[in-house]
Amino acid sequence: MQDSTPNNVIGVDGGGTSCRAALVLDGQRHEVQAGAANATTDLDGTIRTLRDALAQLRGATGISGDRLQALPAYLGLAGVLDPRTGDRIAAALNLSRAQVGDDRRTTVTGALGGGDGAVAGLGTGSFMARQTGDRLRLIGGYGLTMGDEASGAWLGRGLLSHTLHALDGLIPHCPLTDAIAAEFGDAVEIVRFASTAGAADFAGLAPRVIAAAENGDATALTLMRAGARYVEQGLHAMGWQPAEPVCLTGGVGPHYAPYLADDIANALRDPAGTALDGALRLAAGIGDAP
Amino acid sequence: MQDSTPNNVIGVDGGGTSCRAALVLDGQRHEVQAGAANATTDLDGTIRTLRDALAQLRGATGISGDRLQALPAYLGLAGVLDPRTGDRIAAALNLSRAQVGDDRRTTVTGALGGGDGAVAGLGTGSFMARQTGDRLRLIGGYGLTMGDEASGAWLGRGLLSHTLHALDGLIPHCPLTDAIAAEFGDAVEIVRFASTAGAADFAGLAPRVIAAAENGDATALTLMRAGARYVEQGLHAMGWQPAEPVCLTGGVGPHYAPYLADDIANALRDPAGTALDGALRLAAGIGDAP
Structure with a gap:
């Protein structure tokens, strides 16, 4: 120290x-x-x-x-x-x-x-880490193509992908996918946006997901819960113990708090x-x- | 006709x-x-x-x-x-x-x-279609960023993503992820490959997934089964009826046959x-x- x-x-x-x-x-x-x-x-x-x-x-x-x-x-x-x-x-x-x-x-x-503890860094991209004494273990952080699970870019891209699935009839429509479909106009425009979008462009849609999940939107909840499962998996993979503090950092991080398992939620500390x-x-x- | x-x-x-x-x-x-x-x-x-x-x-x-x-x-x-x-x-x-x-x-x-029927076109990319009389309904085919679920590129990218998850300890190792990890050397090399890889590059790994699944590899089976679920979902979303023939086309298509539900497997026809x-x-x- x-x-x-x-x-x-x-x-x-x-x-x-x-x-x-x-x-x-x-x-x-x-x-x-x-x-x-x-x-x-x-x-x-x-x-x-x-x-x-x-x-x-x-x-x-x-x-x-x-x-x-x-x-x-x-x-x-x-x-x-x-x-x-x-x-x-x-x-x-x-x-x-x-x-x-x-x-x-x-x-x-x-x-x-x-000090010791774990961090889930969830901004435009994502990574997770656990510090124990001098040892820092890092996982994730591989970029959006390979994952960056639970990140803002991952939430935004997931929202567009779910919107296409709703347009295709693979999943039910919900208020958020309806709104996105209406804003883009059709599937071709979504694909056009995605073909040139960088991680920051996708991440620009993340606040929509976060806000809709708070209002109970089904697709938004699916995405936030899937991101939270990744955070939980990552913490356990790094050997996190319930006595260790967990910090959610980045623009998206703190918004996952309501979707985390109790033992992790109880360990959350402000950075x-x-x-x-x-x-x-x-x-x-x-x-x-x- | x-x-x-x-x-x-x-x-x-x-x-x-x-x-x-x-x-x-x-x-x-x-x-x-x-x-x-x-x-x-x-x-x-x-x-x-x-x-x-x-x-x-x-x-x-x-x-x-x-x-x-x-x-x-x-x-x-x-x-x-x-x-x-x-x-x-x-x-x-x-x-x-x-x-x-x-x-x-x-x-x-x-x-x-x-004639009438359904097609799952599963090559480097993917799309699905149902022809009934003069009406052709198309779904998917939105490119790898937005999905192209069940395609060769999707299988290959999924394999690399699962390999990173295995390296991070998020999922158990299996023979195929072990082999891929050994060939690339480390996570950084996988990320480097992915950062410049196009759909065809990812699809180049699909035959590895197909072959490993035939040998019971857990990760490969997870990917093939997830792709098959997408095909099943897509057929039902398009209104496919069991009396209609289903064709699996593209380099990857026919390899999904063993993983499809019985009613669909029974409807399969060679193109x-x-x-x-x-x-x-x-x-x-x-x-x-x-």
Whole structure:
């Protein structure tokens, strides 16, 4: 467990949409925001974004470049799937004591406040994790084509697929599929949308599913319950025990609470902090030797 | 019902991989093969392919261009989703009595020999159809993102998804998921493959699922049974009655026979003909007036 108030460290939470960076300096926390940072889809752009964020931190604090680059820094970035990518990024930034990992570790550390427990990260995509001591187990997070079960994109795509099934007469109509069918006009328009939609486009429909389920819509309930079953399966597959806290993070996560089994519902805790808090906490754990 | 031996007609069966065309002239059938013909993804290329096919038919038979262009012609082409696209193609080819539709109608007419019944077209993609008199009802066929349930691509993607679930501990390992996991090496390599794979790439794994199911593999049986349930659901949604024949077409179709409910299994018939046969049959039904 690290100190609860890390000092003189840099933390970065970088996602596909935007990037947040924080510098804790002499007891004061300074926070800035920059552009997108997905290391898989755009490594050069990610490095530019991070340089921008570091420059903003210098501007906000007046810290010298030399001192900044010598501070412990933890960067949790979307799409960092192998250590080499992380090393390239740290080198490009001249950060001498930086560690770069993917944004799942920072999310988990932030949500659990550095302690043990499980996290279901359910935003546009999804992943699950369990932290026990130094061991972090991660499952899922394979992208929408292969799954991202229970994610916002999975809910939205599922809604469109159920709407097509209702139009085909495979399942009964319900208010939500009726509404979606009316908005698109016909099956061809749904297929056209889906043929160019990315995960974020599908995830844009997730709030419709969440709201309809609260009103008892059959299709929406089917989807939310199927997502909840995935979360339950995942927790048990990772060896989660009822004494361990469970955090539901991401835009969709907390909305699954009513659909989870009692033992899990009883273990739910609000996240202790954000992924940026997690990055600062992980930075505080970086030793002196590079 | 049309004549069983249509005369002086042109038929075309065009798919994303290749295109077959036939000319029945004075009782003799001439057949040629040309390139890809997917009207949605490449309309100009499709028109070039069709010109090539017609030129080949002229070369094979010595028929004049004027006579050829006056013959009734039915073109069943992948990706013709609206009448305007069909009209553009017919105009570009100077065929005065041509009808252009998608390749599902030709498949159904060919498989059922022009009679009534149901067809489950299960190849790389999937669709289902029921012909009763002049009425053709079509369901499914929405592409892999939205479904294409029971198709070869759906089986292959399902196999990879189940392999990831087995690696995550969500479901038990079985010989097939073990083999796939060993071949790819790890989850990251499966995700990498899936991120660029098209429907045909996923469908390349379908024979593994079919063969493993025959050997009792649990995951393969789960997938084949789920595909069979979709076929059963689809038949009932279309109003299929046990007296009507059912044809399983496409590379995957016939392999579902052992997994279907008894009433459907008892109704199975070998397809009477191919989609090209269907195109010739539909051409024979085109009236004199354009």
